[in-house]
Amino acid sequence: xxxxxxxxxxEPSLRAYLDxxxxxxxxxxxxxxxxxxxEASAIAMRAGERDAQIPLFESVARSGVPxxxxxxxxxxxxQRRPWDRIATxxxxxxxxxxxxxxxxxxxxxxxxxxxxxxxxxxxxxPCKEVVHVGDDVDLLSFPWPYIHSGDGGRYSNLHTLVAxxxxxxxxxxxxxxxxxxxxxxxxxxLLAGEQTPNLFYYKYERRDEPMPVAIVVGTEPAVxxxxxxxxxxxxxxxxxxxxxxxAPVELVQCETNDLYVPANAELVVEGHLVxxxxxxxxxxxxxxxxxxxxxxxxxxxxxxxxxxRESPIIPFCVEGTGVGxxxxxxxxxxxxxxxxxxxLGLRAAGFDVIRCVPWQFTPRTAYVVATETNxxxxxxxxxxxxxxxxxxxxxxxxxxxxxxxxPFDTREVLEAIALHADPDADFHQFGTETMPKVxxxxxxxxxxxxxxxxxxxxxxxxxxxxxxxxxxxxxPDVVSAxxxxxxxxxxxxxxxxxxxxx
Amino acid sequence: xxxxxxVDALATADDLVTIDxxxxxxxxxxxxxxxxARSNGPAVLLSDVPGEGSLACxxxxxxxRMLRRARLPWYRYAVxxxxxxxxxxxxxxxxxxxPPADRPSLRRRAxxxxxxxxxxxxxxxxVAGEDDRQLVSDGILAVEAGDRQLWAPVRGEVxxxxxxxxxxxxxxxxxxxxxxxxxxALGVPTAALLAAHLSSAQTQPWRRWSAPEVAAAxxxxxxxxxxGGLLPASAExxxxxxxxxxxxSATVPRAAWEDVANSEPFAVAVDRVASRSDPVLPLAPxxxxxxxxxxxxxxxxxxxxxxxxxGYWGVSPVSWIGLPVEAGLGVCFxxxxxxxxxxxxxxxxxxxSFGPTFDKVVVLDTDATFENLASALDDMWVKAHPSHDWIxxxxxxxxxxxxxxxxxxxxxxRLYVDAAWDPRWDEEFIAPExxxxxxxxxxxxxxVAERWHALGFDGTETxxxxxE
Numbered sequence: 001x002x003x004x005x006x007x008x009x010x011e012p013s014l015r016a017y018l019d020x021x022x023x024x025x026x027x028x029x030x031x032x033x034x035x036x037x038x039e040a041s042a043i044a045m046r047a048g049e050r051d052a053q054i055p056l057f058e059s060v061a062r063s064g065v066p067x068x069x070x071x072x073x074x075x076x077x078x079q080r081r082p083w084d085r086i087a088t089x090x091x092x093x094x095x096x097x098x099x100x101x102x103x104x105x106x107x108x109x110x111x112x113x114x115x116x117x118x119x120x121x122x123x124x125x126p127c128k129e130v131v132h133v134g135d136d137v138d139l140l141s142f143p144w145p146y147i148h149s150g151d152g153g154r155y156s157n158l159h160t161l162v163a164x165x166x167x168x169x170x171x172x173x174x175x176x177x178x179x180x181x182x183x184x185x186x187x188x189x190l191l192a193g194e195q196t197p198n199l200f201y202y203k204y205e206r207r208d209e210p211m212p213v214a215i216v217v218g219t220e221p222a223v224x225x226x227x228x229x230x231x232x233x234x235x236x237x238x239x240x241x242x243x244x245x246x247a248p249v250e251l252v253q254c255e256t257n258d259l260y261v262p263a264n265a266e267l268v269v270e271g272h273l274v275x276x277x278x279x280x281x282x283x284x285x286x287x288x289x290x291x292x293x294x295x296x297x298x299x300x301x302x303x304x305x306x307x308x309r310e311s312p313i314i315p316f317c318v319e320g321t322g323v324g325x326x327x328x329x330x331x332x333x334x335x336x337x338x339x340x341x342x343x344l345g346l347r348a349a350g351f352d353v354i355r356c357v358p359w360q361f362t363p364r365t366a367y368v369v370a371t372e373t374n375x376x377x378x379x380x381x382x383x384x385x386x387x388x389x390x391x392x393x394x395x396x397x398x399x400x401x402x403x404x405x406x407p408f409d410t411r412e413v414l415e416a417i418a419l420h421a422d423p424d425a426d427f428h429q430f431g432t433e434t435m436p437k438v439x440x441x442x443x444x445x446x447x448x449x450x451x452x453x454x455x456x457x458x459x460x461x462x463x464x465x466x467x468x469x470x471x472x473x474x475x476p477d478v479v480s481a482x483x484x485x486x487x488x489x490x491x492x493x494x495x496x497x498x499x500x501x502x
Numbered sequence: 503x504x505x506x507x508x509v510d511a512l513a514t515a516d517d518l519v520t521i522d523x524x525x526x527x528x529x530x531x532x533x534x535x536x537x538x539a540r541s542n543g544p545a546v547l548l549s550d551v552p553g554e555g556s557l558a559c560x561x562x563x564x565x566x567r568m569l570r571r572a573r574l575p576w577y578r579y580a581v582x583x584x585x586x587x588x589x590x591x592x593x594x595x596x597x598x599x600x601p602p603a604d605r606p607s608l609r610r611r612a613x614x615x616x617x618x619x620x621x622x623x624x625x626x627x628x629v630a631g632e633d634d635r636q637l638v639s640d641g642i643l644a645v646e647a648g649d650r651q652l653w654a655p656v657r658g659e660v661x662x663x664x665x666x667x668x669x670x671x672x673x674x675x676x677x678x679x680x681x682x683x684x685x686x687a688l689g690v691p692t693a694a695l696l697a698a699h700l701s702s703a704q705t706q707p708w709r710r711w712s713a714p715e716v717a718a719a720x721x722x723x724x725x726x727x728x729x730g731g732l733l734p735a736s737a738e739x740x741x742x743x744x745x746x747x748x749x750x751s752a753t754v755p756r757a758a759w760e761d762v763a764n765s766e767p768f769a770v771a772v773d774r775v776a777s778r779s780d781p782v783l784p785l786a787p788x789x790x791x792x793x794x795x796x797x798x799x800x801x802x803x804x805x806x807x808x809x810x811x812x813g814y815w816g817v818s819p820v821s822w823i824g825l826p827v828e829a830g831l832g833v834c835f836x837x838x839x840x841x842x843x844x845x846x847x848x849x850x851x852x853x854x855s856f857g858p859t860f861d862k863v864v865v866l867d868t869d870a871t872f873e874n875l876a877s878a879l880d881d882m883w884v885k886a887h888p889s890h891d892w893i894x895x896x897x898x899x900x901x902x903x904x905x906x907x908x909x910x911x912x913x914x915x916r917l918y919v920d921a922a923w924d925p926r927w928d929e930e931f932i933a934p935e936x937x938x939x940x941x942x943x944x945x946x947x948x949x950v951a952e953r954w955h956a957l958g959f960d961g962t963e964t965x966x967x968x969x970e
Contacts, residue, residue, distance in 0.1 A: 028958040042942045042950045043957070049938065052959045079569055148941045150934065285941065288884040290933035320936030323884075324876040325570035359883065360568070361876040366883045396888045411566045411828045414879070415791060418832030422907040423861055424897050424914035432889040442933040443887040462889030474906030478630050478755050478789050479533045487533035494519045496543045 012220040012245055013126070013264040014313055017089045018056055018071060026053050026085070033059045036070065036143040036154070044072025045318045048326050051078055054085070056313070064141025067311030074158075074315050075224065075329040075336075082327050082360070083336035089221035090244055098335075098408035102355055105244075105340035113242030115249040118263050125252035125263035126309045127216075133255055133305040138183050142267070142306075145316045148285035152295050153179040155284070156269075158315040158329060160227040161188070162214040162259050163196045165234075166203050171259065172196050173227045173237035177319075178215060178269075178301060179281050186269075187279035187298040188213075191438045192454035193393045195233055200273055200299060201454045210272035212257040213301065218266025218313050223249060228333045229341035230389075256304040266315075267308035273299045278453070287330050287363050289323035290442045296451050322363050331363040342367070345389075351382050357407040359399070366397040368407040374400075374469035380428065383465035387430060393438045393456070398465040404472045416468035426467040437461040503721060504736035505689040506782045508582040509547060509558050515587065517573065518545040518561075525551050531628040532637070535559035536787035539794075542566055545578065547782070553626030555738070555781035562640065562692060562786065562794035566828045567875035574873055575792075575827050576801055582692025583721045591804075591872040592822055597720065598700065598805035601707055606718040613726035613733075615740045615776040621663045622741060622772055625688075628785055630755055636660035637754045640784035640794060641688040642698040643670050643768075644730030645745060647677040651731045653698035653713035656686055657757040657765070657788065657795075664772040666741065667752045671702045671763035675747075684745040684770055685730035688783050689738025693721035699802040703763060706809040729773070738781040743770040755789035758799040758831060761859045761903040792827055800825045803857060807834070810856050811849070817841070823853070824872040831859040832904040835878055837866040840925045847893070850918035854899065861902035863918040881921040891920040 021027035028047075034040050034057045043055050057070040077084045083101050084094040092104050118124040132138070144154040157177040164171045174196045178186040190197035204211040216223070222245040226237040241249045241262075251260035254270045261268050278297035286292045315329075322331025335358055342356040352373050359366035369382070379400050386398060401407060401416045421427065439449040439457045450458025479487075503511070512518035525531060531548050538546050542565040548557040562582065564575040573587070580589035585597065627636035638658040645652050654675075658668030666686060670678075678684070687694075697717035700708050708716050714732055717723040726735035729742035748767040786794035804824050812818040819839040825831045834853050840846055850863040864882050872878075886892060895916040901908035908914055923932050934940055938947065 030957050032953070032957065038942055039946055039950070042938070042946050045938055045941070046950055046954070047959060050959070055957075055959075148936060149943070150941075285936040289880055289936050290884070291936060292933055323880045323936075324874060359879075361880045362883045397883060410568045410879075411791070414826070414828050415830050415832070418829035418860070418862065419905045420907065422905070422914060423894055423917035425907075427892070427894070427917065429889055429892070441884070443885060443891065445927065445931055461887070464888050464892065470906065479536050480529070480631070483527075483529045483533035484537060486527070486530055487537040490521060490523070490525075490530065490534055491519075491538060491541075491543060491546070493523070494521050494546070496519055496538060496541075496546075 012222065012247070014074070014218045014220060014266055014315065017221050018074065018313070020088060021054055021085070028053045028055050030055055030057045031059060033061045035061045036063070036145045038146055038149065040070050040072060040145050041147040041316070041318050045321050048073055048076055048318060048321050048328050060143040063143040064138060065312065068143050069311060069313045070143055070145060071313055071315045073317055073329045075221070075332050076327050077332035077336065079325055079327055082332040086221070086225065086332060086336035090225070098357070099355070101336070102340050102343060106344050108243045108246065109240055109341065109344050111243050112239035113246065113248050115238040115242055115251050117260060118250045118252050120252050127261065127263055127265040127268050128252065128307050129309045131255060131305070131307045137303050137306050139180055139186065139269070139303055139306065140183055142314060144180050144314065147316065147318060148291065148320065150291050151284050152280060152282045153181065155179055155316070156215060156217055156314070157319060158317045160216040160219050160223055161196060162216060162261055163199060163211060164259060165199055166209070168234065170234050171236055172199065173223070175227050177284070181279055184303045185279065186301045186303070187281040188273065188301050189281055190299050190455055191393060192456050193436055197455065204273070205275040208275050210274055212259055212272050214254055214259050214261045215269040216261045216265045217269070218315055219262045220245070220249070220264055223262050225333065225337045228337050230338070230345065232345070254305070255307060266312040267306065269303055270305040271301050271303040273301055285320035286440050287319055287322060288365060288440070288442065289320050292440055292442060294446050296439065297453065298455065324361050334358045334363040346382070346386070349385060351385065352378070354403055355407050360410045364394040366399065367395055368399045368401060368413050370401050370403055370405060370407040371469070372403050374402065374467070376467065379465065379467055383428070387435065387463050393436060396461070396463050400465065400467050400469055402469045402471045413468070416471050417466055420470045420474055421466050421468040427464060428467070429462045429464045432462050433460045435460055435463050503582055503584050503691055505561070505691060505738055505784065508561055508692060509545070509782055511581050512545050512561065512578060515581065517578070518547060520547040520549060522549050528552060528629045529632055531557050531559065531785055532630045532787060535785050536790040539563045539787050539790055539792040551626045554624050554777065555626045555783050557626055557628060557785045558782050559785045559787070560794060561784055562695070562798055563792060564797055566792060567873070568828065575797060579692055579797070579801060591824060594801060595805050595808050595822060598696065598801065599707065599809045601711065601719050605711070605715055608714050608718055608732070609722070609724045611724040611726060611735045613728070613735050613737070613740065613776065614778045615737055615781070617776045619775040620772055622660050622666060622775055623663050625739060625775070625777070626783055627660060630788070634754055637788070638666065638668060638686070638688070639757070639786040639788050640695070641686055642690055642695060642733070643668060644685045644687065644728060644733045645674070645678045645682050646731040647679065651712045651714055652677060653694070654702045655695065655698050655757070655759055657752070657754070657760065659752045659754045666743070666770040666772060667748050667767055668770060669752055669760065669765040669767050672766050673704060673763060674702050675766035675768065678745060680745070680747060682745050683729040684743055685728040685733055686741040686770060687733045687737035687739065689781060690734045691717070691721060691723050691736060693717045693723050694734045695798065696720060696802065699759060699798060700805070703802060703806055705802070705806040738783060739775065739777045741770065741772055742774040743772040745770055757788050758793065758795040761831060762799060762803060791830065796827045796831060799831060800827045803831070803859065807853060807857055811852055814852060820849070821868045822872050825860065826875055828875065830904055832902065833862045833864060834860045835864045835866060835872065837868050837870045838922070839868055840922050843924070843926050846918070846920045846922060854916050859902055859904040861899065861905065861916045865918060865920050865922050867922045882919055885921040886919045893918050893920065
């Protein structure tokens, strides 16, 4: 992806982004034939474990679509700077520290740009280069990857789900994985409490109406970034995607419904979620690093059309590898997209938040919030707000630290918990088994998870926040700021490079 | 291995940089040591500093585990004892808890340090802050009590030209006779420093061993006579004097080991300062994150608690016990077989009883490793049920010593996190981990590994190497 010099991505597409990586020596074009059946995933996992280049599989065995390709974890960042490839994708400097990156993201997110629409022609909308409608659709002809041994099936798990509110003009973009069942059917993981699932379970299904949806695979990077964010209800992600790329996102109408989708996507699956129809979903190796089970029932997607570019590229995430020392697309997008968005959201809600940063080794479960306040009431209110909004289902823990603690530095945060969070006064549980939880966890038994038809566990859980503020007062600096600066200069002169966040 | 040999070994391993630039600012060496430690930098040798000798910073420090690094926190200790650079934590614990079948004989040789100066201020000892006194941050004190040779770690300061004020563990202080001849050695072998800690803490199984015997069991540490009895012959500096009990404490930053052992101050009236030619003095950034003293205490406490707990119930279910340096010794991680429901409670509370620095324990399954702290810190959040498995005691427990709160000793709660699988669960409840070995058939794993470089990948196994 080229940059016009103003941080604006001039060729906003997944394949342009991959070309940028290629030019930088950060992409491996795997030309040997590779199977979608575990092999592509194994290579992508190994690449993640070794902080290696992004693999683009250019020859996929047993694909029914000419030239169809796979790319493994295209937005996986480095362990040191999880946001670096997302920054590259958005035309931002990749080698900046976390604070600078956050500031740049916040600046763009606060300046949204309205999308435009384009004609439904292959020239204007590359996703229309090939169109299959009705019985012509063959979902299984695409090389959807089988990612982990033990998965319930082949998945599309790195896409944007486009779904409309039946009562307004609002269209939600989100990410909900889909397990392919046959030529025309998939099950979609919808967990009540999130925006699109709520629209389905509590509006469409209660009215016994099908929910039109589009699964947009291989979108331009800005669209993928906003799809993982918790953009407030009623606000279209398309505007924020435009903000991230500093230019309008181009949308084109679907073939079989009224939805508009990003025109430069690699592939679009049009269909509808059927009320009161469920299909098996899972097990699946999930974001917290374990296979979770058991298999459960999730809403059924019936496919009406598939459109795609020639030689489409299907991105996938080796889910479950973004824990511990290893990054994957989920964990990097958590750090690079969700964190800045959450920071913005908390500030907009009036909270005195410096930055909200995911715990480096555990996506979607624990977050660190650096704040100027250590007032117990203010921290409780902040935690209460988060746990009742976007932090409700997945996140179990928030850790509050002083402004002097770098939330990107997990060592500093761990030290703050260990030395400044008093078990007596600073660990706050929101009740015992009073709060909702998604079944995507490993601390509940299968019985506790149950098979609730709306996708939350049958048993409730607790959530907690840890007040680890107080570092600054507890440990007065032995070394003066002036001495530290001179020490850094001296070390730099000797070739010792300070790590990120220092 | 002598101290200066350890310095050389670290330099050979590209883990020590030498700065030859003249440094006149007396506070700068401590700041350099603190900054290099905090930013996971190398050890630093400052060759041109005020006073006699050069300063070696962070020789007993090490990096954190917040990245998958080529080196682990205790790597410099392994190097200092002549062990392989990639020595595992388990092996380190074995070394520190397993005496040889026969007590080693103590080898003697002439002391490397010589001279009869009495001016301690002539040494290149640093200061931490502008108004501070010269600092003794890494060394051992030798004193004889009856027929027993005692060694103790010291932390202290220079008070005038011929007086030191040093803090030593109370276990040694109470046995040291008033006005006894005493020696303080700086720049000693790593094995000798560890021996001083293990011995003064009366750690099993070394309780009946003298400190020099412990040192000899850990490494080849020849000894030489001194005013205080015997000290490592290779010591860079030996200060001989007379011990008196001091009325006040040293004002320099406390050492991490003082969170384990109450320390008492001594004054040492200096009779003689002997040093090697071009002595190399150690500098540990006391009180700073990832300081040498924190690393040392982490290792010794890990060994002490492991020796204490395993066998405590007639069996040895514990794989390892570790106090991460990254957490400033305020948390203890333990990997253990959970013998029966409730064993995790016993285990955590036993550790609370024996380990004074922490009031938080994380219980892990035996497949967890201390090397992979990131994974342990993932399990803490995802395997433990936020309400069932975060267990707080009643608020009547004594205050831990490492944390900043309740420094007045007020009682409060302790917390343990049970991040191990519940032994009551059926086998099918146990979720398999997403990892390369488990997720892919052997044939695919082998093919991928064999073709890796041919496919065009050049990734390495550590994040550091990628950045380089």
